[in-house]
Amino acid sequence: MKSFKIKSYCKINLSLKVIKRLKNGYHKISSLITFCDLHDTILISKVKNSKDKISFSGKFKKGINKNSNTVTKLLNLLRKNNLINNQSFKINIKKNVPHGSGLGGGSSNAADLLNYFNDQAKIKLKKTKIIDLAKKVGFDVPISLEKRNTFLTGKDAQILRLNKKFRLDLLIIYPNIFCSTKKIYKKNKKMNPNKSQFFLNIKNNKKLIHFLKNNDNDLEQIVIKIYPKIKKIIDYIKLQKGCLFSRITGSGSACIGIFSSRHDAIYAQKLIRAKYPKYWCVVSKTI
Secondary structure (H helix, E strand, O other): OOOEEEEEEEEEEEEEEEEEEOOOOOEEEEEEEEEEEEEEEEEEEEEOOOOOEEEEEOOOOOOOOOOOOHHHHHHHHHHHOOOOOOOEEEEEEEOOOOOOOOOOHHHHHHHHHHHHHHHOOOOOOOHHHHHHHHHHHOOOOOHHHOOOOEEEOOOOOOEEEOOOOOOOEEEEEEOOOOOOHHHHHHHOOOOOOOOOOOOOOOOOHHHHHHHHHOOOEOOHHHHHHHOHHHHHHHHHHHOOOOEEEEEEOOOOOOEEEEEOOHHHHHHHHHHHHHHOOOOEEEEEEEO
């Protein structure tokens, strides 16, 4: 059977405020989110008279539980809802996005496959039902259903899609640390019940950087307390020519730097690779 190819782009939390802990174990947050051109590659095809065949390849395949991941969870959920009965699939995901990095690779994989099943496998669900299914797979999955700049308002997990595109040149460093999202959130005691971020009419990168400097990532202090070398990486990124801004994304451990130009990002990449040769470092841009 012919394979269908999907580029599964990763997300970046430019800012993140923890508002409160919810009864279901998740947290209410407000966050400004963008997507960049770093992506996993998914190949999917139908198979006859067989069980699903799910495999992972690529640089970051290690550490993924083949029997319990966002992809298997999605397939099980769709079958439980009688949406893909009598169909089996062969799925390979080339993992170019580090696992446990705060870049949301697994969530993006599930979201893109859910869109595939809805469009290509023609299960034809309404948008509200798709979002409901996505929520059951994972907190970040609904966010990744559309690869657009997004603002989580902190009010009833409301997702606002922004028409404004950010033209950002990025440097992403993964220090070979798996950060458990559950562990980081559990250790966080900083809640901002009355400080949901306010994001409106940011017309250029200068205003965006100003906004970000006044709206940090509440989880960063927890992450660097557990893993002190992450602070050293963030501080070193900030020292590089053309760096406008640096912090972790999500619950870590990936660190990002926003640069004034791609040229500056590439030059910084060379210096960071020389200083931290064992760390993964890539230049990217927002989509």
